């Protein structure tokens with residue numbers, strides 16, 4: 001059978017093609033200014049997860065789209081879960097995959113507001129010693145290298161140069177005109193603990209979407225994938241070191 005296993009396959013397809021790795025994209029549904037779709041994080045997470053699943057010949061799940069986006073609640077189109085609900089959904093999903101005999105789950109996250117995923121993964125790896133649950137938080141993993149592609153890596157937080165470039169590359173028909181704003185906040189993202197995104201920004205975006213290009217988007221996708229596999233290789237290497245020490 002060609003291609004990765006997905007929800008379009010039958011139980012007998014799953015029986016014929018042994019795979020122990022599952023890839024779960026995690027996005028968001030939240031306002032992305034006037035120029036990008038509310039599903040941007042989900043669209044990008046799915047594309048990244050697809051590429052990763054293909055390289056690993058893994059089972060590619062549909063995305064967790066409604067996630068943790070309370071900081072965008074004032075923007076129309078936003079739908080969100082409470083962080084504890086997202087943690088519970090992930091915990092139940094991993095428990096179910098464990099029962100089905102999967103040993104490795106890769107969570108491909110493309111939304112910074114899903115911070116609850118990190119402590120959840122730390123807990124799950126202790127709760128399921130015979131499994132490996134890996135968080136591929138791609139914007140974070142690539143953060144130190146974003147300057148190789150984009151002009152404004154610092155302060156490009158939401159619907160900015162990175163996300164707009166990637167959307168131009170994936171489907172430019174979905175990218176609208178950027179509304180100029182002089183409200184370029186120099187604040188840290190921790191201020192989202194107190195304010196909503198649309199209160200801190202002029203048009204719901206935080207960063208430099210006007211600097212986005214399709215070419216940057218293509219390079220960013222390659223960079224994010226490279227960072228994902230670098231991280232997985234580092235993890236394998238560290239497992240080998242820890243085992244040999246112990």
Ligand SMILES: [Zn+2]
Nearest residue numbers: 040041159163
């Ligand atoms: Zn986004």
